[in-house]
Amino acid sequence: MLFTRPFKGGASVPHHKATSGMATLAMPVPAKVVIPMLQHIGVICTATVQKGDKVTVGQIIGDSDKPMSAPIHSSVSGTVTEIAPMLYPGGFFVPSIEIQTDGQQTLSENIRKPSYASKEEFLKLVRASGLAGLGGAGFPAHIKLNVPADKPVDTLIINAAECEPYITSDYHVIIEKTRYVVDGVKAVRDILGLKIVKVGIEDNKPEAVKALKAAFKDDSTVSVRSLPTRYPQGAEKMLISALTGRKVPVGKLPSDVGVVVMNVTSVAFLGEYLETGVPLIKKNVTIDGNAVKSPKNVEVLIGTSLREVFAFADGFKSEPTKVIMGGPMMGVAQFSLDTSVVKHTNALLAFDHELAQVDKATSCIRCGRCVRACPMNLLPLELSKSALHSRTDDLKAFDINSCIECGSCSFVCPAKIQLVQLMRLGKSQLRAASVKKGVA
Amino acid sequence: MSDTPNNQSAPAQLLVTASPHVRDHSSTRKIMLDVIIALLPAVAVSIYYFGKHAVAVYAVTLIATVFTEWFSRKFIFKKDNTLGDLSAVVTGLILAMSLPAAIPLWIAFIGGVIAIFFVKQLFGGIGQNFMNPALGARVFLFLAWTGPMTKYLAPGQSFDALAGATPLAILKGKEATTAALPDLWNLFIGNHAGCLGETSIIALLIGAAYLFARKVISPKVPLLFIGTVALLCWIFGSKSGLFHGDVLSYTLSGGLIFGAFFMATDYATQPVTPLGKIIFGVGLGVLTAVIRLWTNYPEGVQFAIILMNCVSPLIDRHTVPKTFGGKHA
Numbered sequence: 001m002l003f004t005r006p007f008k009g010g011a012s013v014p015h016h017k018a019t020s021g022m023a024t025l026a027m028p029v030p031a032k033v034v035i036p037m038l039q040h041i042g043v044i045c046t047a048t049v050q051k052g053d054k055v056t057v058g059q060i061i062g063d064s065d066k067p068m069s070a071p072i073h074s075s076v077s078g079t080v081t082e083i084a085p086m087l088y089p090g091g092f093f094v095p096s097i098e099i100q101t102d103g104q105q106t107l108s109e110n111i112r113k114p115s116y117a118s119k120e121e122f123l124k125l126v127r128a129s130g131l132a133g134l135g136g137a138g139f140p141a142h143i144k145l146n147v148p149a150d151k152p153v154d155t156l157i158i159n160a161a162e163c164e165p166y167i168t169s170d171y172h173v174i175i176e177k178t179r180y181v182v183d184g185v186k187a188v189r190d191i192l193g194l195k196i197v198k199v200g201i202e203d204n205k206p207e208a209v210k211a212l213k214a215a216f217k218d219d220s221t222v223s224v225r226s227l228p229t230r231y232p233q234g235a236e237k238m239l240i241s242a243l244t245g246r247k248v249p250v251g252k253l254p255s256d257v258g259v260v261v262m263n264v265t266s267v268a269f270l271g272e273y274l275e276t277g278v279p280l281i282k283k284n285v286t287i288d289g290n291a292v293k294s295p296k297n298v299e300v301l302i303g304t305s306l307r308e309v310f311a312f313a314d315g316f317k318s319e320p321t322k323v324i325m326g327g328p329m330m331g332v333a334q335f336s337l338d339t340s341v342v343k344h345t346n347a348l349l350a351f352d353h354e355l356a357q358v359d360k361a362t363s364c365i366r367c368g369r370c371v372r373a374c375p376m377n378l379l380p381l382e383l384s385k386s387a388l389h390s391r392t393d394d395l396k397a398f399d400i401n402s403c404i405e406c407g408s409c410s411f412v413c414p415a416k417i418q419l420v421q422l423m424r425l426g427k428s429q430l431r432a433a434s435v436k437k438g439v440a
Numbered sequence: 441m442s443d444t445p446n447n448q449s450a451p452a453q454l455l456v457t458a459s460p461h462v463r464d465h466s467s468t469r470k471i472m473l474d475v476i477i478a479l480l481p482a483v484a485v486s487i488y489y490f491g492k493h494a495v496a497v498y499a500v501t502l503i504a505t506v507f508t509e510w511f512s513r514k515f516i517f518k519k520d521n522t523l524g525d526l527s528a529v530v531t532g533l534i535l536a537m538s539l540p541a542a543i544p545l546w547i548a549f550i551g552g553v554i555a556i557f558f559v560k561q562l563f564g565g566i567g568q569n570f571m572n573p574a575l576g577a578r579v580f581l582f583l584a585w586t587g588p589m590t591k592y593l594a595p596g597q598s599f600d601a602l603a604g605a606t607p608l609a610i611l612k613g614k615e616a617t618t619a620a621l622p623d624l625w626n627l628f629i630g631n632h633a634g635c636l637g638e639t640s641i642i643a644l645l646i647g648a649a650y651l652f653a654r655k656v657i658s659p660k661v662p663l664l665f666i667g668t669v670a671l672l673c674w675i676f677g678s679k680s681g682l683f684h685g686d687v688l689s690y691t692l693s694g695g696l697i698f699g700a701f702f703m704a705t706d707y708a709t710q711p712v713t714p715l716g717k718i719i720f721g722v723g724l725g726v727l728t729a730v731i732r733l734w735t736n737y738p739e740g741v742q743f744a745i746i747l748m749n750c751v752s753p754l755i756d757r758h759t760v761p762k763t764f765g766g767k768h769a
Contacts (some may be wrong), residue, residue, distance in 0.1 A: 008764075054749045075726050205766045237765065329461075330460065362525065363522075363564075364524075379760065379765055402763045402766070411464055412464055414466040416463060420459055424458065
């Protein structure tokens with residue numbers, strides 16, 4: 001491992017992939033769903049239905065005419081009972097649609113197997129599917145795949161690293177929906193006219209590596225690479241570097257180095273969508289954490305409340321002190337169990353008091369562990385100090401905007417300083433200073 | 441939202457913090473404890489060779505550093521108690537180890553107060569000091585009480601005996617005595633005159649190996665430091681011409697090994713950038729060799745470290761690493 005480290009820095013984070021062996025179970029339809037109008041990076045959608053409307057599965061209930069958006073579909077059939085701002089997993093309020101389900105799961109009549117003859121039609125379909133990067137970032141897929149003609153894109157990278165601890169939902173998508181992964185990869189590859197596809201996956205998932213290698217063994221354009229398990233291998237820039245040796249320049253996009261990166265669950269969804277025409281209304285989610293009674297992988301309808309998801313895992317074996325949407329390194333702590341599963345939810349973790357314990361931060365001893373851990377080669381200790389003192393010139397000089405907030409620095413800090421939080425503070429200070437100067 | 445189906449008790453209140461939500465098991469206290477463990481072999485050897493003098497010096501210095509840390513934070517700075525991080529114990533041990541066994545105990549006590557109060561706490565406490573506290577105090581003691589600070593006991597000597605000449609003084613021809621350079625074996629095991637903790641190379645190396653294994657320190661700075669000293673002393677260290685210096689005697693004697701592994705590696709006072717650490721290590725070696733070879737003073741390690749401590753912030757400033765995907769600075 002010492003000699004095959006694929007990128008500088010990072011951290012050896014315990015895997016905790018206890019749900020690896022647990023096949024995905026479909027959760028029953030809940031009595032009610034709450035579907036937020038923001039499930040992607042970009043513009044909040046507007047509800048296209050009214051209180052009292054009957055809706056069907058896969059019917060569009062929210063959309064926006066702005067490009068940076070993806071339509072939102074009903075995951076159930078039933079009646080709209082409320083449209084109002086409600087608590088969002090991000091910790092703020094977002095207009096959301098509450099639907100009482102009728103239990104019929106009647107499919108929308110608009111759903112049919114899609115077909116396309118051109119890239120434009122394909123992108124239209126991708127938008128209509130509601131797909132927004134399922135790896136966690138929620139970037140609208142139709143924008144990502146609409147690569148400008150002047151970008152020298154030659155490689156499609158499939159991110160199957162799943163480097164966050166606990167989460168095994170991508171892993172299960174790979175081994176349970178291998179066929180859809182293959183279909184999705186081929187569709188994207190062909191529509192972009194690419195000849196090289198690289199699938200990156202951490203070597204702690206040998207079953208998935210085997211499944212993908214077998215699935216692509218007759219396809220010379222696709223190579224499946226098993227990568228050393230080291231956090232954050234799944235970070236886009238680290239993955240691109242590990243698979244192609246290319247470094248995305250500061251402030252640039254993967255397409256600037258000729259690469260389009262898609263999460264493996266995203267391509268699997270595309271593959272399935274192209275066969276069934278059912279838009280993004282459900283999600284594979286890992287339920288784990290030491291406060292959960294029966295950790296498992298579930299397929300859950302978008303809009304299902306966290307409370308119901310945990311109930312499906314037989315509830316809590318001890319009082320949960322912290323509930324996280326996503327992985328423990330980059331996931332978002334939840335204020336309430338009343339928030340809903342959204343498109344980019346890949347895990348729900350509940351930690352008991354002991355595991356949730358936040359150690360009191362003490363003085364930085366300048367041990368330099370954060371410097372060695374930073375995969376972006378930044379100096380977290382200097383950045384955090386600059387943020388504490390609001391020194392925006394230093395924040396800029398030390399390049400705070402290149403921080404990907406992976407959490408490696410905080411993870412290794414012996415003084416238990418909340419470095420990522422200070423990075424975010426620093427970024428907002430720099431933003432505010434730029435606005436003041438009239439730069440931004 | 442209040443009528444959500446609820447078949448279990450809701451948690452009263454969820455804890456919300458910024459990510460990441462897991463941390464490794466490291467802590468400042470564990471790091472300092474590792475340093476203390478690493479120092480113990482050399483401490484044991486010094487007690488073996490210098491007996492009750494050594495025990496008394498350790499006791500007094502530790503009392504001074506720990507008391508000053510507690511007292512100054514509680515009554516002067518009115519800050520939280522930091523004794524638990526054990527850094528005051530590390531400073532006390534390192535200071536004691538850099539004192540001669542025959543040092544009057546009151547001087548040792550003053551050294552502890554200076555290290556913690558003047559060098560460390562006045563600048564903000566752990567991590568904030570720009571100079572190694574133990575070394576800062578040692579240099580003060582050395583200038584203020586040069587006599588007692590340079591009266592080295594040879595192992596087994598009593599207080600009344602003539603001070604033993606240190607190997608470096610002999611190398612430099614400073615001592616008008618018939619004293620012969622101790623053989624390498626005695627240098628290695630610590631059976632020669634010198635400060636408490638810096639004499640036994642083997643004990644120090646065992647401690648250093650422990651720190652490497654525990655990843656508390658990286659070998660980069662100490663090896664560059666020692667390597668540079670060895671190279672320069674080999675080239676210039678002999679009166680019989682270039683490239684005839686007695687490399688082993690120069691590297692194994694004096695405070696070089698002790699300073700390189702346990703003082704130069706002090707986190708707060710060295711650069712944090714990868715390139716900065718290289719410059720720091722080489723700079724330490726150059727300064728040490730220059731002082732040893734071309735000044736009146738036989739031992740250059742302490743001044744070299746203190747000077748390089750002062751330069752560290754500047755080195756950091758000018759060696760900011762290139763961001764991943766960034767332009768060459």
